[in-house]
Amino acid sequence: MPACTCCTVTFPRRTAPGHSRRGLIAAMAGLAAVAGGIAPARAASGLPPTTLNPDQALERLMQGNRRFLAQAAQPGPGNLERRAILATGQAPFAAVLGCADSRAAPEVLFQAGLGDIFVARNAGNLADTGAIGSLEYAVANLGVPLVMVLGHEHCGAAGAALALAQQPLALPAHLRDMLLPMLPAALAALRSGGDAVEGTVRANVAMNVNRLLVESPVLAAAAAAGRLKVVGGYYDLDTQQVSPIA
Numbered sequence: 001m002p003a004c005t006c007c008t009v010t011f012p013r014r015t016a017p018g019h020s021r022r023g024l025i026a027a028m029a030g031l032a033a034v035a036g037g038i039a040p041a042r043a044a045s046g047l048p049p050t051t052l053n054p055d056q057a058l059e060r061l062m063q064g065n066r067r068f069l070a071q072a073a074q075p076g077p078g079n080l081e082r083r084a085i086l087a088t089g090q091a092p093f094a095a096v097l098g099c100a101d102s103r104a105a106p107e108v109l110f111q112a113g114l115g116d117i118f119v120a121r122n123a124g125n126l127a128d129t130g131a132i133g134s135l136e137y138a139v140a141n142l143g144v145p146l147v148m149v150l151g152h153e154h155c156g157a158a159g160a161a162l163a164l165a166q167q168p169l170a171l172p173a174h175l176r177d178m179l180l181p182m183l184p185a186a187l188a189a190l191r192s193g194g195d196a197v198e199g200t201v202r203a204n205v206a207m208n209v210n211r212l213l214v215e216s217p218v219l220a221a222a223a224a225a226g227r228l229k230v231v232g233g234y235y236d237l238d239t240q241q242v243s244p245i246a
């Protein structure tokens with residue numbers, strides 16, 4: 001059992017039965033590319049990276065905003081009247097701690113409009129300081145009654161945490177520090193067998209639901225008073241269905 005050089009966690013050497021080997025290899029290749037300072041040539045799915053240069057990417061973003069402006073006069077939940085009201089404040093009905101993955105945007109998955117849901121995102125949907133503080137604001141200042149920690153299928157952060165759990169990797173400091181809180185979930189998934197990436201995602205969601213309630217007195221008090229529920233969810237990329245995680 002090799003030990004990581006940057007923390008006290010001891011890692012298993014072998015892949016568990018049923019482990020998603022392709023996902024792990026892709027994650028490790030991506031991490032190696034990051035560590036080597038080069039861009040990954042290809043995502044795990046086979047989609048090539050964008051061919052836009054930085055200026056073209058910025059122009060595409062701005063074009064999107066111009067379309068958004070043009071749509072304001074159309075009837076619907078995001079119309080001019082609603083946008084004018086939202087300029088004066090917000091009252092979202094739920095908050096989501098989601099992964100930064102481009103395929104798992106909560107507003108899209110839940111068909112939510114402007115002002116509907118308060119979203120905190122990072123790679124791995126982790127209850128870090130920024131996420132906890134953001135959710136405390138949503139609950140204490142905006143009166144949000146529900147927080148969902150939302151993981152998703154084929155999560156790259158979960159795959160990377162699994163790769164790190166398999167063997168020590170030389171990673172940029174921030175990337176390494178970001179992944180370390182996911183190691184307990186990765187190790188739990190490796191112990192339990194089955195699809196290790198999905199197992200890591202599910203364990204990580206459950207651990208972060210618990211972390212929110214343990215580490216935040218604000219959220220814990222709201223939950224104890226019956227004003228807040230903190231739940232876990234799993235988004236399946238194949239079926240596009242979100243299902244609860246107990």
Ligand SMILES: [Zn+2]
Pocket residue numbers: 099100101123124125152154155156157158
């Ligand atoms: Zn993810």
